[in-house]
Amino acid sequence: MIPFNKPHLTGKETHYIYDAVNSGQLSGNGKYTRMCQEWMEHKFGFGKCLLTTSCTDALEMAAILLNIKEGDEVIMPSYTFVSTANAFVLRGAKIVFADSKPNHPGMDESKIEDLITSKTKAIVPVHYAGVACDMDLIMEVAQKHKLFVVEDAAQAIDSYFINKRGEKKALGTIGHLAAFSFHETKNIISGEGGMLAINDAQFYDRAEIIWEKGTNRSAFFKGEVDKYGWVDVGSSFLPSEMVAAFLFAQLESLEGIQARRTQIWYTYQNKLAHWCRSNNIKLPRVPEYATNNAHMFYLVCESKKQRSQLIQYLKDHDVLSVFHYLSLHKSEFYQNKHDGRALMECDRYADTLVRLPLYFDLLEEEQNLIVKAINSFSFE
Amino acid sequence: MIPFNKPHLTGKETHYIYDAVNSGQLSGNGKYTRMCQEWMEHKFGFGKCLLTTSCTDALEMAAILLNIKEGDEVIMPSYTFVSTANAFVLRGAKIVFADSKPNHPGMDESKIEDLITSKTKAIVPVHYAGVACDMDLIMEVAQKHKLFVVEDAAQAIDSYFINKRGEKKALGTIGHLAAFSFHETKNIISGEGGMLAINDAQFYDRAEIIWEKGTNRSAFFKGEVDKYGWVDVGSSFLPSEMVAAFLFAQLESLEGIQARRTQIWYTYQNKLAHWCRSNNIKLPRVPEYATNNAHMFYLVCESKKQRSQLIQYLKDHDVLSVFHYLSLHKSEFYQNKHDGRALMECDRYADTLVRLPLYFDLLEEEQNLIVKAINSFSFE
Numbered sequence: 001m002i003p004f005n006k007p008h009l010t011g012k013e014t015h016y017i018y019d020a021v022n023s024g025q026l027s028g029n030g031k032y033t034r035m036c037q038e039w040m041e042h043k044f045g046f047g048k049c050l051l052t053t054s055c056t057d058a059l060e061m062a063a064i065l066l067n068i069k070e071g072d073e074v075i076m077p078s079y080t081f082v083s084t085a086n087a088f089v090l091r092g093a094k095i096v097f098a099d100s101k102p103n104h105p106g107m108d109e110s111k112i113e114d115l116i117t118s119k120t121k122a123i124v125p126v127h128y129a130g131v132a133c134d135m136d137l138i139m140e141v142a143q144k145h146k147l148f149v150v151e152d153a154a155q156a157i158d159s160y161f162i163n164k165r166g167e168k169k170a171l172g173t174i175g176h177l178a179a180f181s182f183h184e185t186k187n188i189i190s191g192e193g194g195m196l197a198i199n200d201a202q203f204y205d206r207a208e209i210i211w212e213k214g215t216n217r218s219a220f221f222k223g224e225v226d227k228y229g230w231v232d233v234g235s236s237f238l239p240s241e242m243v244a245a246f247l248f249a250q251l252e253s254l255e256g257i258q259a260r261r262t263q264i265w266y267t268y269q270n271k272l273a274h275w276c277r278s279n280n281i282k283l284p285r286v287p288e289y290a291t292n293n294a295h296m297f298y299l300v301c302e303s304k305k306q307r308s309q310l311i312q313y314l315k316d317h318d319v320l321s322v323f324h325y326l327s328l329h330k331s332e333f334y335q336n337k338h339d340g341r342a343l344m345e346c347d348r349y350a351d352t353l354v355r356l357p358l359y360f361d362l363l364e365e366e367q368n369l370i371v372k373a374i375n376s377f378s379f380e
Numbered sequence: 381m382i383p384f385n386k387p388h389l390t391g392k393e394t395h396y397i398y399d400a401v402n403s404g405q406l407s408g409n410g411k412y413t414r415m416c417q418e419w420m421e422h423k424f425g426f427g428k429c430l431l432t433t434s435c436t437d438a439l440e441m442a443a444i445l446l447n448i449k450e451g452d453e454v455i456m457p458s459y460t461f462v463s464t465a466n467a468f469v470l471r472g473a474k475i476v477f478a479d480s481k482p483n484h485p486g487m488d489e490s491k492i493e494d495l496i497t498s499k500t501k502a503i504v505p506v507h508y509a510g511v512a513c514d515m516d517l518i519m520e521v522a523q524k525h526k527l528f529v530v531e532d533a534a535q536a537i538d539s540y541f542i543n544k545r546g547e548k549k550a551l552g553t554i555g556h557l558a559a560f561s562f563h564e565t566k567n568i569i570s571g572e573g574g575m576l577a578i579n580d581a582q583f584y585d586r587a588e589i590i591w592e593k594g595t596n597r598s599a600f601f602k603g604e605v606d607k608y609g610w611v612d613v614g615s616s617f618l619p620s621e622m623v624a625a626f627l628f629a630q631l632e633s634l635e636g637i638q639a640r641r642t643q644i645w646y647t648y649q650n651k652l653a654h655w656c657r658s659n660n661i662k663l664p665r666v667p668e669y670a671t672n673n674a675h676m677f678y679l680v681c682e683s684k685k686q687r688s689q690l691i692q693y694l695k696d697h698d699v700l701s702v703f704h705y706l707s708l709h710k711s712e713f714y715q716n717k718h719d720g721r722a723l724m725e726c727d728r729y730a731d732t733l734v735r736l737p738l739y740f741d742l743l744e745e746e747q748n749l750i751v752k753a754i755n756s757f758s759f760e
Contacts, residue, residue, distance in 0.1 A: 007406045014398050017622070021394060026387045026571030027564040053433040053572075056593060056616035070450070082610045086594050089613055090470075184407040191406030191620030192433075213436060214466050214713065230462045230711035233469055236436035240571030242397070242622055331610035333594065 002370065004320040007184040007191075008257065008360035012249035020245040028238030029212070032245040037195075039251050044158075044170035046178070046197035048204050050211050051244055052237045055154045055181030055194035059087035059124075061237055062150045062177045062196065064210050065203050066122055068093045075115050076124035076152070077107035078329040079346040084126055084152050085328055096120070097329040097338060100345040104128070104285050105298075105353060108345070109137040116141070122148040127156035127171050130187075130295035131286055135161045135174045149175035153197075156180070157188050158258055159293035168291075176200040182247055187257060187295055190247040193239055210234040260360050261294035264367060268297045268356060271371040279379060281306075297358045304351040306379050311354060317373040321354050382750065384700040387564040387571075388637065388740035392629035400625040408618030409592070412625040417575075419631050424538075424550035426558070426577035428584050430591050431624055432617045435534045435561030435574035439467035439504075441617055442530045442557045442576060444590050445583050446502055448473045455495050456504035456532070457487035458709040459726040464506055464532050465708055476500070477709040477718060480725040484508070484665050485678075485733060488725070489517040496521070502528040507536035507551050510567075510675035511666055515541045515554045529555035533577075536560070537568050538638055539673035548671075556580040562627055567637060567675055570627035573619055590614040640740050641674035644747060648677045648736060651751040659759060661686075677738045684731040686759050691734060697753040701734050 020032055028051075037049040052058040068074065070092035076084050078097035085095045096115050101108045106128040123142055125133040135151075142149045153159075156171040157180055163169060172178035177200070182193035198207050208218040214234025219225045250257070269283055276283050282300035286292045301307040307323060314321045327350045329338040356370060400412055408431075417429040432438040448454065450472035456464050458477035465475045476495050481488045486508040503522055505513040515531075522529045533539075536551040537560055543549060552558035557580070562573035578587050588598040594614025599605045630637070649663055656663050662680035666672045681687040687703060694701045707730045709718040736750060 006404055007401075009401060013401060014394060017397055018394050021387075021389060024386055025564070026569065028572050053437075053619070054616035057433075060615065082593050082595055082614075083616065085610070086614055090615065184405070189406065191622050192408050192616065192618065193620065213462050215462055227706070229706045230465070230708055230713045232713055234462075234466055235440065235470065236434035236463065236572065238572065239433070240573065240623060242571050242626065243620060246622060326607070326609045328610055333610045333612055 002319045002357055002362070002366050004322050004355070004357050005185050006359045006361050007189055010249050010253040012252065013246045016245035016249050017242050020241040026241050028240060029218075030241040030244070032241050032248050033238065036244050036247050036251060039248070040195065045173050047199040047201060048197070048207070050196045050198070050207060050237070051239055051247070052194040052196055053239045054192050055179050055183065056083035056087060057235070057237050058179035058194040058196040059083055059150070059152065060090060060235070061207065061210055062179060063088045063091045063093070064233060065177065065207060066148050066150070068121055071119060072121040073117060073119040074122045074124060075112055075120060077126050077346065078327050078343050079105050079128070079325055079349050080126045080152065080328065081154065081325060082328065084124060085334070088124070093121070094119070094337070095328075095334065097343060097346075099343040100349055102345055104131070104287070105349045106131065106133050109134045112138065113141050116145050116147070120145065120147055122150055124150045124152055125175070126152040126154070127159065129284060129298065130155045130157070130159040130293040132156070132159060132161035132171055132290035134287070134289060135169070136164050139174060148177070151175040151178035153178045154181035155186065155295045157186065157293065158254060159295070160291040162289045172197045173199055177203065187261060187293060188247070188250045188254060190239070190243045190250065193243050193247060206232065211237045257360055258294065261358065262292070264358055264362055265292065265294040265297050267367055268371065272299070272374060275375045294358070296355055298353050298355045300349065301352040301354065307352050307354050309379055310377065313377050314370070314373060317369075319357065319370050319373060321356050323354050326350055382699045382737055382742070382746050384702050384735070384737050385565050386739045386741050387569055390629050390633040392632065393626045396625035396629050397622050400621040406621050408620060409598075410621040410624070412621050412628050413618065416624050416627050416631060419628070420575065425553050427579040427581060428577070428587070430576045430578070430587060430617070431619050431627070432574040432576055433619045434572050435559050435563065436463035436467060437615070437617050438559035438574040438576040439463055439530070439532065440470060440615070441587065441590055442559060443468045443471045443473070444613060445557065445587060446528050446530070448501055451499060452501040453497060453499040454502045454504060455492055455500060457506050457726065458707050458723050459485050459508070459705055459729050460506045460532065460708065461534065461705060462708065464504060465714070468504070473501070474499070474717070475708070475714065477723060477726075479723040480729055482725055484511065484667070485729045486511065486513050489514045492518065493521050496525050496527070500525065500527055502530055504530045504532055505555070506532040506534070507539065509664060509678065510535045510537070510539040510673035511664075512536070512539060512541035512551055512670035514667070514669060515549070516544050519554060528557070531555040531558035533558045534561035535566065535675045537566065537673065538634060539675070540671040542669045552577045553579055557583065567641060567673060568627070568630045568634060570619070570623045570630065573623050573627060586612065591617045637740055638674065641738065642672070644738055644742055645672065645674040645677050647747055648751065652679070652754060655755045674738070676735055678733050678735045680729065681732040681734065687732050687734050689759055690757065693757050694750070694753060699737065699750050699753060701736050703734050706730055
């Protein structure tokens with residue numbers, strides 16, 4: 001059976017974990033945490049980075065930093081993982097869901113402005129499949145209406161947006177805040193893990209406080225205060241040094257990981273192009289303003305029935321393909337809280353999108369087998 | 381320099397981490413997570429256990445499970461770590477702080493009933509230094525007023541309460557819910573880490589949902605539902621398998637760890653008894669209804685000045701001793717939210733309690749050096 005995902009090890013993870021374990025600090029905010037944070041700030045140009053135990057936790061930190069409270073509205077796509085919404089719901093926000101684009105599962109940027117009310121506090125674009133949203137458009141709307149932008153960059157490490165001035169900006173450096181995931185299904189992993197990137201300097205100090213359980217412990221260690229205490233709300237957002245040590249090994253191998261994933265991605269695209277055209281199946285689209293970080297390879301079928309056939313057929317040929325997400329606005333939890341607008345594109349992707357296996361250790365012969373199977377498949 | 385704490389390794393941690401890493405599942409809720417949970421359910425008799433990324437997160441899960449909301453009141457000691465309070469403040473609760481006991485830093489159980497109002501939802505006893513609160517008294521008051529009890533058992537692994545019927549109950553099995561910590565300063569560690577113990581069966585299913593980001597993913601994997609979706613609020617509370625693997629190695633060595641810590645604890649008690657009597661310094665007290673898990677060895681001085689002298693003297697003799705906690709009701713964050721009651725005992729412990737080094741790898745000669753230093757010390 002070819003699995004849908006297999007976590008990749010560079011070989012250095014256990015070495016660094018062993019080093020962390022033996023250095024005597026296992027709790028968070030130690031050597032490896034700082035090494036990861038500095039590495040990413042330097043590589044991608046984030047204002048400041050703080051590792052978290054998950055992308056969910058990074059989003060929760062963002063919601064706390066923005067002082068989201070009962071009655072505030074937050075605009076985000078419905079076609080996303082539950083955590084995008086939960087992080088803000090936990091603070092009392094009402095989620096205003098935006099539809100996906102006809103030609104891409106990401107949020108339709110052109111529809112955002114119509115959803116803004118006097119209660120809107122933030123826009124949370126999700127860079128679906130690691131492909132940039134049109135951040136020029138989103139930042140313009142946000143600036144005009146004085147809203148904060150939190151990039152949900154869970155899938156978007158090492159992916160870029162080319163702005164209207166032709167500048168190439170790493171995703172997660174454009175919004176006021178951004179959240180990344182290092183869950184085992186991502187390009188760069190630490191089992192469970194995440195990171196908050198902070199680009200708006202007004203949030204630097206408070207982010208450290210919220211990260212350290214609402215205390216000014218970070219300032220204490222920097223010698224800025226002579227004792228530390230409870231100064232704000234907060235949680236234990238920081239991961240163990242073990243997790244950071246694992247992550248650092250992955251970061252050091254970023255280029256190799258990305259090269260192999262990109263190779264797999266383009267092999268799928270090239271070898272499935274003809275079959276997709278013949279069957280009216282859509283390949284992933286990467287707009288001109290975006291780069292491709294090869295996070296995900298997906299196909300969009302014409303119907304739910306077609307997708308079920310394809311998934312079952314692949315399963316019969318020992319290949320695990322998966323679908324996601326269920327529309328959040330139709331979920332058991334939110335359907336009665338949603339304002340009732342139909343979000344047709346979102347529902348369509350929920351019914352028709354299928355993801356193919358894509359991971360570093362996918363062998364060439366395995367990918368050939370997958371491609372060959374699909375190319376010999378005809379829908380009923 | 382003899383440090384205040386040094387994380388102990390049993391030697392098997394990296395072996396199990398390597399196994400987890402190579403088994404291919406690094407995200408949470410895998411083999412090692414289940415092994416840890418089952419081990420603790422079996423050993424201590426909790427209804428159900430869920431590993432979390434920290435004790436803070438376990439307390440946050442408890443607050444969500446109890447539907448704590450704006451205006452609810454929660455009773456807890458002021459002499460505790462910020463997370464005890466923050467977890468409930470994040471849900472909108474008002475914290476009603478109870479004072480410590482004259483003869484123990486733990487919450488004065490006899491004062492709880494007077495603090496109950498129609499808005500009170502829960503009591504959160506903290507088993508300070510791993511020493512049980514009088515749980516008979518607390519559970520009686522809670523039952524009478526229909527309140528929930530969340531044991532903050534951060535320091536209380538492998539510690540017991542002997543109830544009025546003479547039954548020995550593990551701490552964390554008595555309240556409706558309980559939160560444990562595996563932070564590197566605890567007896568059993570995983571760097572950062574925690575656990576929610578659930579004893580009231582009404583919370584079993586919802587706890588799994590909240591743990592899994594508000595989805596019914598756990599029920600899906602058990603085959604109870606045919607697809608999983610967003611059904612509730614929640615967060616990513618589950619730790620990586622790496623963290624669980626580390627923890628499992630520690631749990632397997634529980635007896636040896638506890639034996640060594642206990643030995644160190646009683647050596648302090650025996651060898652400092654005379655000096656303490658002569659200087660009117662108080663040794664830790666363990667009531668008859670409690671066992672001693674040797675989490676912490678502390679001394680209570682007569683004044684803040686005395687404590688500062690002792691800490692400085694030990695530092696001059698290459699020994700790091702530390703104090704904690706600052707009274708939460710006087711913190712920058714909560715002083716204006718507190719109802720103004722003086723909590724004299726709490727303030728006294730905040731000023732006078734000092735903790736001595738206590739960890740598995742503290743050498744006999746190191747402890748002798750500490751004891752000898754203290755015994756030759758006279759306050760100015």
